[in-house]
Each structure stands twice: as structure tokens, then as C-alpha cells.
Amino acid sequence: MKNYRPSIITSPTAEPISIGQLKHRVNLAVDDDSHDCYLRELIKECREEVESDCDILCCTQTWKLETDEICDGMQLHKSPVQSITSIQYYSNGGVLTTLPTSIYSLDATNRKIYLKPNQAWPSSQTRWDAWTITYVCGYTSVPAIVQKAVLLLAENYFLARDPQKESKFSSYNRLIVKMQRSTYP
Numbered sequence: 717m718k719n720y721r722p723s724i725i726t727s728p729t730a731e732p733i734s735i736g737q738l739k740h741r742v743n744l745a746v747d748d749d750s751h752d753c754y755l756r757e758l759i760k761e762c763r764e765e766v767e768s769d770c771d772i773l774c775c776t777q778t779w780k781l782e783t784d785e786i787c788d789g790m791q792l793h794k795s796p797v798q799s800i801t802s803i804q805y806y807s808n809g810g811v812l813t814t815l816p817t818s819i820y821s822l823d824a825t826n827r828k829i830y831l832k833p834n835q836a837w838p839s840s841q842t843r844w845d846a847w848t849i850t851y852v853c854g855y856t857s858v859p860a861i862v863q864k865a866v867l868l869l870a871e872n873y874f875l876a877r878d879p880q881k882e883s884k885f886s887s888y889n890r891l892i893v894k895m896q897r898s899t900y901p
Contacts, residue, residue: 719784719844722793728775731759733859742872755874762869762879764864770895772796773854774862782845786837794853800829802849813838820888830846865891 735755739746763774767873773794778801781792800822803815819835822828829839829849840846855862868888 719782719858720793721782721845722779722842723782724777725780725850726772726778728763728777728854730775731763732774732863733759733870735759737867737869738874741867742874753877755870758870758873759866762866762873765869769861769892770865771860772895774785774851774866776852776854776856778852781849781851781884782793782850784842784844785840786829786847786849788829788831788837790829792849792851792853794851795827796853796855797822797824797827798852798854798856799824801852802848804850805838806843806846808839810840810841855878861891861895865895 735752736746738755738759739748739751744751767773773796779794800817800820803820804812806814807813815838819832819837821832823830823832830875845883865888870890872888
């Protein structure tokens, strides 16, 4: 595959931790809304950092992958994979066609797409976006270790504004190492 272009279609609609959880962690009163805008941004940024550090998606989101070809055992780049919404391709006649689900199956655990028995991939036009795989990924229920990592990171960044507060970054790093180990093939 020469071309392999992932892009997000639908961003998460929820975050792995709430503002209330973060306020409790950094000793802010629940009814103190003076930091809410900053805390929302901080939680989003910390979720994205955990996702990048661990090569996972914390919350449900939809991605599409455009590629010039498809093959049996093709691995999707984001995890965990929940489902495939559609696989579309440009036929040799230039018509955008949706591949029937009777042709392929998803091994969600290993993020791979396989042909079902006695099936073959149809031929497609030669172009960089000949195939588009749209899929849903991210945790449906965010694991506690992921929530803790986002919370520790957000707490660290919030308290870093106060030089008297102790950094919890080493605790975050220990959690990340554990999550990275679990993602090895």
C-alpha cells in the first residue's frame, strides 16, 4: 500500500473524566465555575495526549481510512476497534460502490479485516483513494487505568501553574508504561 490516509469523521462526544472529578482532584469547589472553560480544554488536551502516548482512542469516535488498495488481513490503525460502518471502493467503471458485509469480517481484537471463506476483493480503479474504510473505534466504557492517566495528567498540568505543588508526572509515566505494554501484539 502506497497510500494510507486516516482521518477523523466524528470526534468524541464525551471525555473520559468529568470536570467534577478534576475539580475534586485539584481541590476546587464543585460550585466554583471560574475555571470550567480551562478545565474542559485541559481534559480534552490530556485525553489527546494519553491517546497519542498509548496509541489508543479513549472514547468512541468514527474514523475513515482512504487507501489505494485493500488486502486480506489488513490492519486498521486505531484501537480499540468497535465495528466497521462501511467499506467502499471505486469500481473499474468509476462508480463508488459499498462492499457487502457478506464479503468480509472484522477481527476487532487484532484490528484486522479478513475475507470470508470463498470470497475475493473486487477489482478497483487505480487511484490513491480507491478504497474507503469507515469504522467506529474507542472504548465504549473507558478503563479505570485510562481515566486515571487522564486525571493525573490534567492534575499535573493544572497544578504546574503553582510552583509550590508537587508534580505527579512520574505516576502518569508509570501508568502509561503499563498501558503501552498491554498494546503490544
